[in-house]
Amino acid sequence: MRAYTPKDNVQAKPYYTDRFYVAPQVPKQAVESDEVFAADLEAIKAKFEVSDAYIQVGQMVVYIHAKDNYGVLELLKDELQYTQLTEMSAIDWLAKENKFEIFYQMLSMNKRKRVRIKMFIENGQAVNSVEKLFRSADWSEREMFDMFGIEANGHPFMKRILMPYDWQGHPLLKTYPLQGDEFAAWYEVDKIYGKEARDIIGPELRDPARVDRYDSDRFARLGHEVPKGTVITGDEPKIEQSYQEEGGVFMIKKFDKESSVVIDDPQR
Amino acid sequence: MAQIKNRLTPFFENISFDREDNELILNFGPQHPSAHGQLRLMLHLQQEQITKAHPDIGYLHRGMEKMAENMIYNEFMPTTDRMDYIASSSNNYGFALAVEKLVGLEVPRRAKVIRMMLLEINRIMSHLFWLATTALDIGAMTVFLFAFREREYLMDIIEGYCGARLTHSAIRIGGVPLDIQDSFLLQLKTFLDKLPQNIKDYEDLLDTNRIWLMRMEEVGHISKELSLSWGCTGPMLRASGTAWDIRKEEPYELYDEVEFSVPFSDKGDNFARYRVYMQEMRESAKILYQTIDMYWACVKNNQTELMAHAPKYISAPKLDIMTQNYSLMQHFVLVTQGMRPPVGEVYVATESPKGELGFYINSQGGPYPYRLKLRAPSFWHTGILTDLLPGHYIPDVVSIIGTTNIVFGEVDR
Numbered sequence: 001m002r003a004y005t006p007k008d009n010v011q012a013k014p015y016y017t018d019r020f021y022v023a024p025q026v027p028k029q030a031v032e033s034d035e036v037f038a039a040d041l042e043a044i045k046a047k048f049e050v051s052d053a054y055i056q057v058g059q060m061v062v063y064i065h066a067k068d069n070y071g072v073l074e075l076l077k078d079e080l081q082y083t084q085l086t087e088m089s090a091i092d093w094l095a096k097e098n099k100f101e102i103f104y105q106m107l108s109m110n111k112r113k114r115v116r117i118k119m120f121i122e123n124g125q126a127v128n129s130v131e132k133l134f135r136s137a138d139w140s141e142r143e144m145f146d147m148f149g150i151e152a153n154g155h156p157f158m159k160r161i162l163m164p165y166d167w168q169g170h171p172l173l174k175t176y177p178l179q180g181d182e183f184a185a186w187y188e189v190d191k192i193y194g195k196e197a198r199d200i201i202g203p204e205l206r207d208p209a210r211v212d213r214y215d216s217d218r219f220a221r222l223g224h225e226v227p228k229g230t231v232i233t234g235d236e237p238k239i240e241q242s243y244q245e246e247g248g249v250f251m252i253k254k255f256d257k258e259s260s261v262v263i264d265d266p267q268r
Numbered sequence: 269m270a271q272i273k274n275r276l277t278p279f280f281e282n283i284s285f286d287r288e289d290n291e292l293i294l295n296f297g298p299q300h301p302s303a304h305g306q307l308r309l310m311l312h313l314q315q316e317q318i319t320k321a322h323p324d325i326g327y328l329h330r331g332m333e334k335m336a337e338n339m340i341y342n343e344f345m346p347t348t349d350r351m352d353y354i355a356s357s358s359n360n361y362g363f364a365l366a367v368e369k370l371v372g373l374e375v376p377r378r379a380k381v382i383r384m385m386l387l388e389i390n391r392i393m394s395h396l397f398w399l400a401t402t403a404l405d406i407g408a409m410t411v412f413l414f415a416f417r418e419r420e421y422l423m424d425i426i427e428g429y430c431g432a433r434l435t436h437s438a439i440r441i442g443g444v445p446l447d448i449q450d451s452f453l454l455q456l457k458t459f460l461d462k463l464p465q466n467i468k469d470y471e472d473l474l475d476t477n478r479i480w481l482m483r484m485e486e487v488g489h490i491s492k493e494l495s496l497s498w499g500c501t502g503p504m505l506r507a508s509g510t511a512w513d514i515r516k517e518e519p520y521e522l523y524d525e526v527e528f529s530v531p532f533s534d535k536g537d538n539f540a541r542y543r544v545y546m547q548e549m550r551e552s553a554k555i556l557y558q559t560i561d562m563y564w565a566c567v568k569n570n571q572t573e574l575m576a577h578a579p580k581y582i583s584a585p586k587l588d589i590m591t592q593n594y595s596l597m598q599h600f601v602l603v604t605q606g607m608r609p610p611v612g613e614v615y616v617a618t619e620s621p622k623g624e625l626g627f628y629i630n631s632q633g634g635p636y637p638y639r640l641k642l643r644a645p646s647f648w649h650t651g652i653l654t655d656l657l658p659g660h661y662i663p664d665v666v667s668i669i670g671t672t673n674i675v676f677g678e679v680d681r
Binding site (some may be wrong): 011012014015016017021023024025026028056057059061083084085086087089091092103105109112114116134135136138139147160161162163164171172176178264265 | 325326329331333334337338339369370372451455494496497498499510512517518604605606608609610611612613614615616617624626628630631632633634635636638639641643647648651652654655680681
């Protein structure tokens with residue numbers, strides 16, 4: 001049977017994949033192996049439903065229900081001394097199960113422990129904003145909205161933060177293309193000047209590495225310099241080139257190596 | 269060409285400026301010399317006093333997280349240089365450490381010592397840059413010239429090591445690519461011996477300077493609660509009364525073997541942050557002296573390895589690649605296909621000069637990370653301006669932005 005490849009994943013594909021390669025797992029430990037984490041987990045379990053919990057690379061990961069996120073974070077902050085929301089964002093699992101995974105990375109400075117609270121939401125579902133608990137979530141949730149299109153209920157200013165306000169699409173989705181399409185060259189021309197101006201303005205050049213060798217106005221012709229604005233059609237003008245290594249530097253008529261000083265230590 | 273009406277309807281440009289309550293909306297930036305990058309602040313003003321501040325970022329957004337998802341792990345290393353480009357080795361290190369934790373690599377001791385040297389040199393470079401630019405914003409030209417002179421020495425040392433002055437890429441996943449050059453320790457020691465006098469010079473110029481004190485003291489006060497709530501880290505957090513340094517609390521590399529103290533202050537104003545930065549430079553110098561001894565101990569004990577030995581993930585040393593067939597094959601596979609870490613996720617925080625630099629990596633066993641989240645400290649240090657600026661006056665904005673030490677390569681990623 002052919003290996004399944006999601007059709008809406010437009011990301012770069014690995015150069016080579018062994019179909020029979022089974023990737024190893026990063027080891028997980030039971031929460032009971034750490035006293036502090038075990039006590040924290042008990043406190044969470046007493047009030048909320050926990051679907052999974054384990055320790056991975058020294059940090060506890062707890063899976064909760066999406067509706068409980070505010071409550072769990074409030075509990076962590078007020079009772080369990082997790083005073084900072086270090087980071088939060090989402091992971092796109094749309095191709096696999098039409099879900100987003102959201103993680104909240106919490107830090108307790110008193111206990112010197114880090115906990116990751118995770119939850120799944122359906123595509124199109126909004127999360128409860130935790131901005132009232134942690135001001136840092138103000139910008140994190142805006143970034144999450146910007147990058148994934150996940151809205152936070154109760155957020156005071158749910159606008160894009162990194163992309164322009166009039167941007168369309170959410171860049172970190174796996175379905176978001178890595179390059180613009182052929183119509184992209186006209187987007188801004190159409191929007192600012194209107195379609196009727198296409199002939200006057202021409203398409204936008206979207207290749208940042210593009211060098212036009214016949215355009216002496218806007219591109220330096222390294223090694224083939226000509227006066228600016230020279231019209232070049234096909235035949236390259238012959239340029240005499242010489243290298244210092246071959247005949248020495250022409251400006252220095254006489255160079256006495258013995259009497260010159262070489263500085264080894266720039267700080268002297 | 270006929271003028272055709274502009275059809276763009278941007279979000280903020282159509283705010284009505286004629287308001288009845290005399291409120292003025294001032295655009296501070298995005299091109300402003302004291303913003304240290306592309307920061308646009310929309311300030312609501314009553315006379316000269318700010319009533320509301322709205323930082324607007326994203327002018328330097330390059331989509332690094334998206335780039336990371338479409339690159340092999342080693343390929344992403346030079347991109348991390350472009351985050352906090354004032355101290356790029358610390359970004360390299362944060363990423364390398366995250367992948368090492370994910371894979372479970374043990375880095376050789378000599379590489380660890382060299383990494384610590386690079387990290388602390390970067391910290392001093394970054395703090396010197398901070399001091400220079402902030403002092404310049406406030407008008408102290410001399411300090412700017414002094415601090416840049418010293419920073420130049422450090423950049424020369426780094427240039428001698430890796431060939432680059434700003435974008436180092438000096439750290440690899442699994443170790444460091446090169447041993448330090450012969451003149452490295454001598455140059456470093458020369459610099460460190462001079463540093464206390466240099467710092468004293470800056471402090472002589474600033475500590476009793478009336479203008480400096482008026483712009484710094486009791487300005488930009490961040491309370492402990494606010495700094496915790498906004499996720500502040502690094503000097504921003506320590507100047508507000510929380511003595512939290514990841515090097516001390518969750519030691520990585522060999523930071524548990526070196527002696528240094530964590531300067532902090534309860535004041536929370538600009539001046540407190542200035543004091544913390546100055547003191548941190550002294551502590552970094554202390555660490556660097558100890559790493560020099562640690563390096564000589566490595567030389568003495570003949571610990572010459574610089575890269576971890578893990579054939580599945582790390583290429584063999586160059587000598588092996590050139591002489592042994594299997595090492596060459598492995599190297600070829602690792603370069604063309606990239607390493608495939610195990611399935612799992614990791615969040616690793618390191619203490620960069622600006623604060624907590626975290627890398628969250630979710631690996632699904634492929635050669636590209638499935639999701640990589642960069643936790644850059646400056647992002648929240650910019651966000652806090654929303655709550656910090658109201659109540660201050662326009663000149664204070666400059667000194668507050670200065671002491672938050674934000675770098676936009678990191679904010680926008």
